[in-house]
Amino acid sequence: MKTGVALLCLLAASCAAPPSRAGGGGIVSTNPCADAMLVELVPSGRIAAISHYSRDPGATSIPLDVAKRFRTTTGSAEEVIAMRPDLVIASSFTSASTREAYRRAGLNTLYLDSPVTIEGSKAQVTALAAAIGAEGAGRAMNARIDAAVAAAAFGGPKVPALVWIGGNMVSGGGNLLDEMLGRAGFINQAAHYGLQFTGTLPIETVVLGPPRVMLVPDVPGRLASSRAAELRGRALAHLGGRVTEARFERSLVNCGGPVIPRALARLAEVRRGIR
Numbered sequence: 001m002k003t004g005v006a007l008l009c010l011l012a013a014s015c016a017a018p019p020s021r022a023g024g025g026g027i028v029s030t031n032p033c034a035d036a037m038l039v040e041l042v043p044s045g046r047i048a049a050i051s052h053y054s055r056d057p058g059a060t061s062i063p064l065d066v067a068k069r070f071r072t073t074t075g076s077a078e079e080v081i082a083m084r085p086d087l088v089i090a091s092s093f094t095s096a097s098t099r100e101a102y103r104r105a106g107l108n109t110l111y112l113d114s115p116v117t118i119e120g121s122k123a124q125v126t127a128l129a130a131a132i133g134a135e136g137a138g139r140a141m142n143a144r145i146d147a148a149v150a151a152a153a154f155g156g157p158k159v160p161a162l163v164w165i166g167g168n169m170v171s172g173g174g175n176l177l178d179e180m181l182g183r184a185g186f187i188n189q190a191a192h193y194g195l196q197f198t199g200t201l202p203i204e205t206v207v208l209g210p211p212r213v214m215l216v217p218d219v220p221g222r223l224a225s226s227r228a229a230e231l232r233g234r235a236l237a238h239l240g241g242r243v244t245e246a247r248f249e250r251s252l253v254n255c256g257g258p259v260i261p262r263a264l265a266r267l268a269e270v271r272r273g274i275r
Helices: 003-011 032-041 077-083 096-104 118-131 135-152 176-183 189-193 203-208 227-239 259-272
Strands: 027-029 047-051 087-091 109-112 159-166 169-171 186-188 198-200 213-216 244-247
Touching: 027 032, 032 047, 032 087, 032 118, 032 135, 047 077, 077 096, 087 096, 087 118, 096 109, 109 118, 118 135, 118 176, 135 176, 135 259, 159 176, 159 189, 176 186, 176 259, 186 189, 203 227, 213 227, 213 259
Parallel strands: 027 047, 027 087, 087 109, 159 186, 159 213, 213 244
Antiparallel strands: 159 169, 169 198
């Protein structure tokens, strides 16, 4: 994580947000990955709003029933400013104009980037916990991450795996999920195809150089299937059992923090079943 994220919080006045109050206050998050951390770090009464992405099944990292307990925001500067929050948590990709609007409104802000390592994610948890006065909860979250890393460690040979995000989109190398795959006993097959971060991959390319495992968000015949899932099913039939397909929920792909233990537990479960 960039040091500027932590420094921003230290320089902001009254960075730790007090409980929400009528007519304003509390914490507003326009960052879905911050949402996932917030709902576990502070009581719900301190959260004035979360990102609308957290109610989108294709983007959320928290259960939808949890997301529905909170007001959501589209993230427009006007909407957020009107809420008069004590602290705004946004993405490092927030536009310059929105940042300037927050500054002019006198809002305390914390901009979070997208960590590409487990240690980077833990540092982000620590920075966010400090910003909201929840240091103890932050330490506990990081302890759960450490325990999950230890539990997922696999001493046997690593096997190639490919993570489908949705449609023809796959998770490539150089990101947080790439490290988690390695920790759990996999090699990210996306590197075999030359993909970094995320990218599209035709199923025909996969058939020519298949992984041992396909981790997928939807499984034909058992869940609501997409066209991409049906095409994968045909490819698997063509490969004659050389590839194992396993469910890996879309919500485990997006973020770090409290998502890491859940993702690692699922990856370890799949790896233990591969012979």
